[in-house]
Amino acid sequence: MRAKDKTGMLGEEIAAQYLSTQGHTILHRRWRCPRGELDLITHDGEQLVAVEVKTRRGSGFGSPLEAVTPQKLARLHRLLLEYCAAENRFQSARRVDVVAIVLSGSSVPHAGEHLVQRLEHLKDVS
Amino acid sequence: MTMGRARGVVLIGMDGHLIDVEADIGQSLPAFILLGLPDASLRESQDRIRSAAKNTGIGLPARRLTVNLLPASLPKSGSVLDLAILMSAWAADGKVQGTQDIVFLAELGLDGRLRPVRGVLPAVAAAQAAGAETVIVAEQNAQEAALVPGMDVFAASHVVQVASAFATKDSAAVLHDVPGLQHWTAAGHVSDQEQSDRRQTGASEPEVSSPAKSDELDLADVRGQHEARFALELAAAGRHHLLLIGAPGAGKTMLAERMAGILPPLDDRAAMEATAIESISAEPQAVSELRRIPPFQAPHHSASMAAMVGGGARIARPGAVTRAHQGVLFLDEAPEFPRHALDALRQPLETGQISLHRAAGSVTYPARFQLVLAANPCPCGLNVGSGTRCRCSVAQRRNYLAKLSGPLLDRIDLQIQVDRPRSAMDALGPPGETSAQVRTRVLAAREAQRQRLARWDLVTNSQASMQLLTGALRLPPRATAHMDSALDHAAISLRGYVRVLRLAWTIADIAGMNQPGADEVDAALQLRQSADRS
Numbered sequence: 001m002r003a004k005d006k007t008g009m010l011g012e013e014i015a016a017q018y019l020s021t022q023g024h025t026i027l028h029r030r031w032r033c034p035r036g037e038l039d040l041i042t043h044d045g046e047q048l049v050a051v052e053v054k055t056r057r058g059s060g061f062g063s064p065l066e067a068v069t070p071q072k073l074a075r076l077h078r079l080l081l082e083y084c085a086a087e088n089r090f091q092s093a094r095r096v097d098v099v100a101i102v103l104s105g106s107s108v109p110h111a112g113e114h115l116v117q118r119l120e121h122l123k124d125v126s
Numbered sequence: 127m128t129m130g131r132a133r134g135v136v137l138i139g140m141d142g143h144l145i146d147v148e149a150d151i152g153q154s155l156p157a158f159i160l161l162g163l164p165d166a167s168l169r170e171s172q173d174r175i176r177s178a179a180k181n182t183g184i185g186l187p188a189r190r191l192t193v194n195l196l197p198a199s200l201p202k203s204g205s206v207l208d209l210a211i212l213m214s215a216w217a218a219d220g221k222v223q224g225t226q227d228i229v230f231l232a233e234l235g236l237d238g239r240l241r242p243v244r245g246v247l248p249a250v251a252a253a254q255a256a257g258a259e260t261v262i263v264a265e266q267n268a269q270e271a272a273l274v275p276g277m278d279v280f281a282a283s284h285v286v287q288v289a290s291a292f293a294t295k296d297s298a299a300v301l302h303d304v305p306g307l308q309h310w311t312a313a314g315h316v317s318d319q320e321q322s323d324r325r326q327t328g329a330s331e332p333e334v335s336s337p338a339k340s341d342e343l344d345l346a347d348v349r350g351q352h353e354a355r356f357a358l359e360l361a362a363a364g365r366h367h368l369l370l371i372g373a374p375g376a377g378k379t380m381l382a383e384r385m386a387g388i389l390p391p392l393d394d395r396a397a398m399e400a401t402a403i404e405s406i407s408a409e410p411q412a413v414s415e416l417r418r419i420p421p422f423q424a425p426h427h428s429a430s431m432a433a434m435v436g437g438g439a440r441i442a443r444p445g446a447v448t449r450a451h452q453g454v455l456f457l458d459e460a461p462e463f464p465r466h467a468l469d470a471l472r473q474p475l476e477t478g479q480i481s482l483h484r485a486a487g488s489v490t491y492p493a494r495f496q497l498v499l500a501a502n503p504c505p506c507g508l509n510v511g512s513g514t515r516c517r518c519s520v521a522q523r524r525n526y527l528a529k530l531s532g533p534l535l536d537r538i539d540l541q542i543q544v545d546r547p548r549s550a551m552d553a554l555g556p557p558g559e560t561s562a563q564v565r566t567r568v569l570a571a572r573e574a575q576r577q578r579l580a581r582w583d584l585v586t587n588s589q590a591s592m593q594l595l596t597g598a599l600r601l602p603p604r605a606t607a608h609m610d611s612a613l614d615h616a617a618i619s620l621r622g623y624v625r626v627l628r629l630a631w632t633i634a635d636i637a638g639m640n641q642p643g644a645d646e647v648d649a650a651l652q653l654r655q656s657a658d659r660s
Contacts, residue, residue, distance in 0.1 A: 062188070063156065063188030065155055065156050065188045065189075066156045066188055068155050073155065098155065100188075120188075122153060122154060122155065123153075125154055125155050126154075
């Protein structure tokens with residue numbers, strides 16, 4: 001597995017832990033369909049939430065939030081509908097969240113060495 | 127706080143509008159939204175601002191930044207709001223504070239350097255009229271901004287200086303060791319000051335440039351030509367428009383170019399207007415002092431109408447008539463100008479301003495200029511005196527000066543013929559009076575006119591109406607006897623009669639008399655008719 005994928009997996013793990021402490025119930029990780037993938041699908045109160053997790057090491061290439069373009073956001077909304085169709089969950093309210101994580105440390109971290117420098121959680125982005 | 131405010135000014139034509147810049151940081155994905163009718167050039171500022179912020183080490187938050195420019199219905203353009211937008215964004219992010227009443231006028235470079243902008247003088251004047259007290263500009267614009275009396279002007283060369291002057295605790299750590307803003311007055315740079323004692327130094331009166339510089343064209347260079355010199359002096363004294371007709375080489379251009387040198391220096395208000403026009407039409411940072419010397423504009427006869435009266439795609443830019451405001455517009459070879467360009471002068475000659483309407487909006491520029499026209503009598507230029515050497519056909523001769531339309535000529539009080547020097551004594555004789563000597567008489571004559579005409583709210587004889595000249599300022603019949611008989615014989619029109627009266631008053635003012643007598647009226651009649659011979 002390549003380093004960037006490792007970073008991504010790690011970020012999703014950190015995001016899932018964080019969201020659990022915020023009262024989310026994790027329904028799926030890496031939910032896939034032919035048209036793409038959703039990082040996390042959770043339940044926050046009454047709402048069904050698709051969470052996009054963006055993880056970076058250092059901020060040399062700008063904030064991870066800047067990587068979520070309008071096109072990507074539109075795709076997330078579309079995929080959430082696909083999920084609802086597949087799981088027949090149209091009755092619940094939906095939203096898309098973005099979690100941005102900046103990690104410190106080397107690109108091949110040893111266990112416990114990946115310190116979270118910053119974690120930002122934007123709710124209901126559109 | 128997620129809201130920040132700062133102020134800026136946009137110019138539409140010469141009118142400055144104070145703009146309130148509001149910035150809001152929302153909890154959403156990074157985006158930059160600019161509201162309030164920005165045009166393409168203003169939209170580009172969002173990318174300049176992000177880079178400039180990043181490169182100063184303070185940065186902007188990775189969030190949705192909404193900037194609103196109030197009043198929202200006014201179309202805005204240009205880069206002059208860059209600094210104001212960045213300061214409001216930083217204020218919204220809590221990086222700076224106290225910016226809401228400050229006017230920021232500067233363009234940003236990607237490295238955060240402040241760059242000078244055009245039109246700072248009218249912008250600062252408009253800000254002051256709208257109640258603002260403090261303005262921050264790029265260093266190169268500081269001298270110009272300080273020309274507005276009573277305004278607190280601060281200058282910086284880099285945006286970090288501005289940020290550090292308004293820093294909150296949050297950003298102060300990043301900004302230590304940054305030089306402060308420089309306080310400017312009209313006399314120049316005063317001191318580097320901290321924000322806390324910014325308001326203590328008052329601005330002094332604006333410094334003025336000396337009325338005339340020695341390297342100017344001087345009237346002493348003109349040999350002979352006594353009648354034409356006298357006509358030039360009269361034109362300067364009474365602010366009469368002037369038409370010089372003469373053969374090539376007679377010295378028409380030479381005379382006209384020396385007109386600005388004998389005009390009185392501009393007073394405070396006129397100087398402010400002339401300098402403001404210079405500020406919006408020149409390169410940024412070209413203006414550093416009030417213009418006291420009347421401007422002199424001499425467009426070539428290939429000039430289009432847009433070049434004459436002003437034009438351009440969106441908001442029209444000032445043309446030659448506006449750049450000649452409070453000064454002289456000289457049209458050499460006047461009949462060679464396109465006829466519609468000449469006729470376009472009629473409205474500004476009448477009203478002293480020009481209104482230009484374009485799709486993006488209309489603007490009104492001041493255009494109170496003194497018109498000086500020079501023309502040959504015919505295409506070959508030799509139809510003077512007996513005219514025996516002239517090779518032009520009768521039709522050519524007739525059509526040539528007919529390019530100057532009647533309504534335009536109607537507005538020109540002084541129409542004289544300039545002959546080539548006819549004797550060696552004239553051409554090679556001692557130099558005539560210098561411009562300075564002539565200007566002394568012109569100044570005295572202007573003062574006499576001002577005192578006499580103040581009751582009717584006028585300044586110069588050229589503004590006197592027919593009602594005034596034949597009413598309250600009516601001359602005794604024996605003074606006007608010759609002219610009355612000329613009118614009786616239909617040798618001159620009633621309009622011509624009034625123009626002769628105006629000239630006669632100016633001749634009397636130059637001579638230091640209380641009112642013109644028969645000699646002055648006859649001299650005026652003579653000057654007026656000298657051009658009619660051809």
